[in-house]
Amino acid sequence: SLHAPMKVVVVGTGYVGLGTAALLAYFGHQVTGLDIDQGKVDMLRRGELPIYEPGLGELMAECGDRLQWTTDYAAAIPGADVIFICVGTPPLPSGQPDLRYLAAAAQDVARHLNGKMQVVVNKSTVPVGTGDWVARIIEEYAPDYKEHQYNVVSNPEFLREGTALFDSLYPDRLVLGGNDGAGVARLLELYAPLIEQDFQAPAHVPRPEGYTRPEVVATSLSSAEMIKYAANAFLALKISFANEIAGLCERVDADIEEVARGIGSDARIGRQFLSAGAGWGGSCFGKDTSALISTGEEYGYDMPILRAAVAVNQGQRQLVIAKLQKHLHRLQGKRVAVLGMAFKPNTDDLRDAPAHDAIARLNELGATVVAHDPVAMPRARREWGHLNYTEAESAEHALIGADAVILMTEWKQYTEMEWNGAVRTMRQPLVIDTRNALRCALSTGTLEQIGRRGQTPAP
Numbered sequence: 001s002l003h004a005p006m007k008v009v010v011v012g013t014g015y016v017g018l019g020t021a022a023l024l025a026y027f028g029h030q031v032t033g034l035d036i037d038q039g040k041v042d043m044l045r046r047g048e049l050p051i052y053e054p055g056l057g058e059l060m061a062e063c064g065d066r067l068q069w070t071t072d073y074a075a076a077i078p079g080a081d082v083i084f085i086c087v088g089t090p091p092l093p094s095g096q097p098d099l100r101y102l103a104a105a106a107q108d109v110a111r112h113l114n115g116k117m118q119v120v121v122n123k124s125t126v127p128v129g130t131g132d133w134v135a136r137i138i139e140e141y142a143p144d145y146k147e148h149q150y151n152v153v154s155n156p157e158f159l160r161e162g163t164a165l166f167d168s169l170y171p172d173r174l175v176l177g178g179n180d181g182a183g184v185a186r187l188l189e190l191y192a193p194l195i196e197q198d199f200q201a202p203a204h205v206p207r208p209e210g211y212t213r214p215e216v217v218a219t220s221l222s223s224a225e226m227i228k229y230a231a232n233a234f235l236a237l238k239i240s241f242a243n244e245i246a247g248l249c250e251r252v253d254a255d256i257e258e259v260a261r262g263i264g265s266d267a268r269i270g271r272q273f274l275s276a277g278a279g280w281g282g283s284c285f286g287k288d289t290s291a292l293i294s295t296g297e298e299y300g301y302d303m304p305i306l307r308a309a310v311a312v313n314q315g316q317r318q319l320v321i322a323k324l325q326k327h328l329h330r331l332q333g334k335r336v337a338v339l340g341m342a343f344k345p346n347t348d349d350l351r352d353a354p355a356h357d358a359i360a361r362l363n364e365l366g367a368t369v370v371a372h373d374p375v376a377m378p379r380a381r382r383e384w385g386h387l388n389y390t391e392a393e394s395a396e397h398a399l400i401g402a403d404a405v406i407l408m409t410e411w412k413q414y415t416e417m418e419w420n421g422a423v424r425t426m427r428q429p430l431v432i433d434t435r436n437a438l439r440c441a442l443s444t445g446t447l448e449q450i451g452r453r454g455q456t457p458a459p
């Protein structure tokens with residue numbers, strides 16, 4: 001790259017931390033990824049990834065010595081120009097994010113700051129006001145603290161799991177929030193290759209046709225923090241809106257896929273995130289909508305639109321089981337195949353996955369569950385020990401002798417499966433497609449989708 005390389009430390013090696021570290025090293029910066037988990041650091045040093053994310057390993061391999069891993073704050077922090085904090089903020093029972101990892105990371109960073117201008121960037125999703133709180137932690141813990149020595153910037157992340165690299169390399173916007181210009185100015189330099197798009201696109205993640213560059217949105221700290229939540233909340237409510245309309249479509253004999261296309265082609269609305277189905281899952285939408293609602297409560301401010309979006313999403317999970325019951329009546333003793341466990345395709349992330357709730361409910365109702373996922377089964381063995389199901393060695397195997405199959409995650413290998421052959425091995429050919437992902441017509445049996453007319457072929 002033509003730009004002056006900087007020294008960067010990225011604290012936290014989850015999706016956001018690994019993506020940020022790889023991206024900045026790829027741009028030519030010298031990056032140290034820091035995690036207090038020695039096991040994760042050992043894995044990364046061996047060239048292994050603690051998460052599944054397509055293409056990330058390849059990009060990291062191309063960075064060579066520019067990407068290093070450590071558990072040692074004292075060694076990493078003093079030499080850094082910019083320090084990113086990308087630790088988890090998991091939800092507390094109250095709905096508010098748990099900031100203890102952020103507090104610990106901010107203190108450990110602060111203790112080793114060098115007294116010259118260093119920029120601390122928060123990339124974790126945090127409530128409005130957290131940037132100021134991090135600044136106060138630095139003030140308290142940094143040795144020989146003087147004002148204007150350090151600068152806290154909020155730089156929220158908008159990448160999606162499964163397409164993390166594409167989203168990081170070709171984002172719609174870059175949001176930089178800070179309360180004085182110096183921190184933001186340094187980040188504009190750091191991100192110059194991204195802003196100017198003058199890097200060589202990696203062969204496995206080519207630049208999309210027509211893409212030029214991200215819009216730079218420079219804001220106050222609080223606005224940047226609000227942008228992150230408001231963006232996720234809007235996407236979540238867009239999905240819930242599609243699901244609400246889908247329910248009405250079923251009752252009036254309209255088709256949500258046609259309706260989504262028809263309204264989505266209006267540029268003011270847009271087709272993305274209007275896919276009806278089992279509803280949203282994952283680590284972000286549920287957490288971020290409840291965090292906004294509970295921030296509202298803290299200030300005595302009601303957020304009825306968001307509360308409704310959450311309620312509609314919970315209803316979609318019940319709808320999956322209701323669709324089964326509509327055809328099978330009692331589920332006691334029935335054999336149900338569940339295809340897909342991850343909350344969406346191309347990830348092994350199981351957090352808040354609709355498949356979890358479906359299996360749990362099927363267990364309660366006395367059904368026998370056979371489940372399959374192309375990548376998430378090993379993780380499910382570790383994290384879903386409380387659920388009762390057997391693993392199938394393939395999707396086709398899962399269907400053999402089943403009374404019904406529920407497609408929970410629209411993995412390509414499921415949507416492209418030879419359904420007509422597979423359905424013939426079932427005891428009863430009932431297919432519940434909770435993602436409206438099956439494009440082929442079944443030659444026998446029943447296909448139930450969400451917000452569409454049930455397809456029951458003539459005998």
Ligand code: UGA
Pocket residue numbers: 125157158159160161162232235239272273274275276277278279280281282283284285343344
């Ligand atoms: C989401 C946002 O899309 C990212 O921009 C953001 O950075 C990220 O959260 C975050 O805050 O870290 P992610 O949770 O990885 O990304 O996944 P999405 O692709 O947004 O999907 C979320 C859920 O919505 C999935 O369960 C998906 O199946 C569901 N969905 C999505 C629908 O039900 N319908 C749709 O039309 C789109």
